[in-house]
Amino acid sequence: MEFRDLKRQYQVLKLDIDEAIQSVLSSGSFIMGKQVVELEEKLAEYVGVKHCVSCANGTDALVLALKVLGIGEGDVVFVPDFTFFASAEAVSVVGAVPVFVDVDSETFNLDTKDLEEKINYVKALGSYNLKAIMAVDLFGLPAMYDEICSIAKINGLYVVEDAAQGFGGRIGDRKACSFGDISTTSFFPAKPLGCYGDGGALFTNNTAWAEKAMSYRMHGKGESKYDNVTIGMNSRLDALQAAVLQVKLNAFIQNELEAVNNVAKMYMEELQHCVHIPRVPNNFYSSWAQFTITLEDEKLRDSLQLFLKNKGVPTAVYYPKPLSSQPVYAQMSLPSTSTPVANDLCKRVLSLPMHPYLTEQEVQFICSSIKEWKTTML
Numbered sequence: 330m331e332f333r334d335l336k337r338q339y340q341v342l343k344l345d346i347d348e349a350i351q352s353v354l355s356s357g358s359f360i361m362g363k364q365v366v367e368l369e370e371k372l373a374e375y376v377g378v379k380h381c382v383s384c385a386n387g388t389d390a391l392v393l394a395l396k397v398l399g400i401g402e403g404d405v406v407f408v409p410d411f412t413f414f415a416s417a418e419a420v421s422v423v424g425a426v427p428v429f430v431d432v433d434s435e436t437f438n439l440d441t442k443d444l445e446e447k448i449n450y451v452k453a454l455g456s457y458n459l460k461a462i463m464a465v466d467l468f469g470l471p472a473m474y475d476e477i478c479s480i481a482k483i484n485g486l487y488v489v490e491d492a493a494q495g496f497g498g499r500i501g502d503r504k505a506c507s508f509g510d511i512s513t514t515s516f517f518p519a520k521p522l523g524c525y526g527d528g529g530a531l532f533t534n535n536t537a538w539a540e541k542a543m544s545y546r547m548h549g550k551g552e553s554k555y556d557n558v559t560i561g562m563n564s565r566l567d568a569l570q571a572a573v574l575q576v577k578l579n580a581f582i583q584n585e586l587e588a589v590n591n592v593a594k595m596y597m598e599e600l601q602h603c604v605h606i607p608r609v610p611n612n613f614y615s616s617w618a619q620f621t622i623t624l625e626d627e628k629l630r631d632s633l634q635l636f637l638k639n640k641g642v643p644t645a646v647y648y649p650k651p652l653s654s655q656p657v658y659a660q661m662s663l664p665s666t667s668t669p670v671a672n673d674l675c676k677r678v679l680s681l682p683m684h685p686y687l688t689e690q691e692v693q694f695i696c697s698s699i700k701e702w703k704t705t706m707l
């Protein structure tokens with residue numbers, strides 16, 4: 330059994346993917362081009378925003394978003410302490426300061442009450458420009474955008490949505506990648522919509538920002554490629570990746586998103602009386618980048634992980650350390666923040682195999698193994 334079985338997905342989509350790749354090879358055009366423009370149009374339409382600007386990976390998408398918003402030296406961006414490193418790294422790359430905010434223990438996303446407290450705290454320090462909230466749609470679940478956007482509005486902050494794991498999620502009928510002033514995603518192979526290498530994109534309804542992003546991703550180009558009006562990056566999507574993504578987007582829309590939700594439903598039903606299962610708030614829909622359970626403490630988490638490993642069930646700990654404890658941030662003198670929930674979760678979380686091609690028998694086996702472990706613990 331695999332944690333995320335990309336080989337099975339390829340076997341199912343092989344004919345279409347091989348054909349898409351062949352057509353790029355025959356075209357002889359590899360960077361940007363027709364496939365990329367088509368993909369951007371399809372993604373913007375699916376998400377329901379005016380513009381999608383693709384780029385080289387999800388981290389660059391965040392950097393591009395922050396650059397477009399003019400965020401840099403002396404600016405503060407509020408970032409959840411429980412997420413992948415890149416959410417904060419992008420803030421540091423543009424020279425701004427990440428201030429870490431605690432998360433909710435059941436949704437794993439930004440705790441909006443703590444967000445307000447951290448905002449007031451940094452305001453009182455007086456020495457920073459408060460610029461943006463980076464909300465992360467962790468494990469596929471959109472963050473609490475109604476609350477986050479109203480906090481942003483009151484405080485004059487931008488919202489950047491890091492939907493690297495969130496593509497396909499929804500609140501009501503509004504889709505992930507549409508909640509931020511600028512939203513971003515990643516096409517890293519293991520993300521909900523993944524390609525066969527690195528890839529990413531940003532989304533916005535603001536035409537001037539989309540144009541800026543298109544310039545930044547291509548060395549700050551002006552009228553033409555050899556007219557450079559600003560310091561940009563080299564961050565473009567390959568035609569091969571765009572061709573693969575067009576095939577995978579179809580499969581994602583037609584059945585994969587539903588399939589992961591069926592797997593999640595089985596996990597929930599089987600495990601609800603056995604371990605802490607993740608909470609999906611009313612009216613929210615997750616794209617299940619991860620299915621993450623929570624154990625009572627670190628010892629039990631590690632014990633279950635070992636038990637499952639011996640049964641041939643791979644699991645992962647996302648994340649073993651809060652960002653504020655990463656060596657690079659621990660040694661910086663950032664505005665001090667306490668994030669007890671994030672620290673606690675790192676000791677207790679365990680992510681189970683999750684992908685659209687898991688069979689019912691496999692999910693049953695995983696769940697019965699967890700139940701068996703539980704009886705050995707009593």
Ligand SMILES: *Cc1c(COP(=O)(O)O)cnc(C)c1O
Pocket residue numbers: 386387388389412413415416465491493494515516517527528529
């Ligand atoms: C994966 C990820 C990123 C970075 O995406 P890459 O394509 O790997 O650069 C950023 N934020 C979060 C939350 C992620 O999970």
